[in-house]
Amino acid sequence: MDRLRPRNREVFSGFTNAEIEKMEKFLKEPKGVTWSREFYQKLAGSFNRSTGRAGKPVIKWTEIEDWFQARLQDLPQVPNSELMVPKHTEDVMQDPSELEFEAKSSKDGAWYDVEAFLAHRFLSTGEAEVHVRFVGFGAEEDEWINIKSSVRQRSIPLENSECSNLNVGDSVLCFQERRDQAIYFDARIVEIQRRMHDIRGCRCLILIRYDHDNSEESVRLRRLCRRAKY
Numbered sequence: 001m002d003r004l005r006p007r008n009r010e011v012f013s014g015f016t017n018a019e020i021e022k023m024e025k026f027l028k029e030p031k032g033v034t035w036s037r038e039f040y041q042k043l044a045g046s047f048n049r050s051t052g053r054a055g056k057p058v059i060k061w062t063e064i065e066d067w068f069q070a071r072l073q074d075l076p077q078v079p080n081s082e083l084m085v086p087k088h089t090e091d092v093m094q095d096p097s098e099l100e101f102e103a104k105s106s107k108d109g110a111w112y113d114v115e116a117f118l119a120h121r122f123l124s125t126g127e128a129e130v131h132v133r134f135v136g137f138g139a140e141e142d143e144w145i146n147i148k149s150s151v152r153q154r155s156i157p158l159e160n161s162e163c164s165n166l167n168v169g170d171s172v173l174c175f176q177e178r179r180d181q182a183i184y185f186d187a188r189i190v191e192i193q194r195r196m197h198d199i200r201g202c203r204c205l206i207l208i209r210y211d212h213d214n215s216e217e218s219v220r221l222r223r224l225c226r227r228a229k230y
Helices: 017-028 037-049 061-074 160-165
Strands: 101-104 111-122 128-134 143-146 151-153 171-177 182-193 205-210 216-219 224-226
Touching (some): 017 037, 017 061, 037 182, 101 128
Antiparallel strands (some): 101 151, 128 143, 171 182, 182 205
16 A cells, blocks of 8 residues: 655745755755754744844744755755765764854854854953854854853754653753744753653653743653753
């Protein structure tokens, strides 16, 4: 029996030229990119925060997913025989430049993926700052960020099986969806209503309190990321 095909959705056409240019860049330089829900959500958050989207409709992550899926189908496929895979992956040394980081913007207190560290400086107080470019943003959105308080290794989306490891008081990164924005904020777990999992995955309901404004919200596990341990 043939598998059912998903219903085709009309690809969103309201992207700005700058947004299309950034998405095309990911297609041309896909190193380190995984076409996942988290990737689309992060990109949607960066677009919605950009000054170029001011006064325009908020972009949904599913609209970005549709755009990429449509474009990926148009790209030529590389035969498996042409793929170069190292015979001994343990002999391949990881490039430090491939480590992923996130930084907290001073503009809204939200966390964004770092594309590059452009420069560094020391303040008169002795504190160090780095000049950061965020993933999905241009030079106009670059910021000087305090290294100690606002730069860290990238948080990792929680898997369905990890809900049992969560406890009240744990620090997490939560994807906050609002009418006018969709971005990541630090939060703490206040309460956990543990429920049986089903075919959809974890059905637990987690009450979190955002650090930046002390507001509370009940969320599903899929909206949470665990903070990287050092």
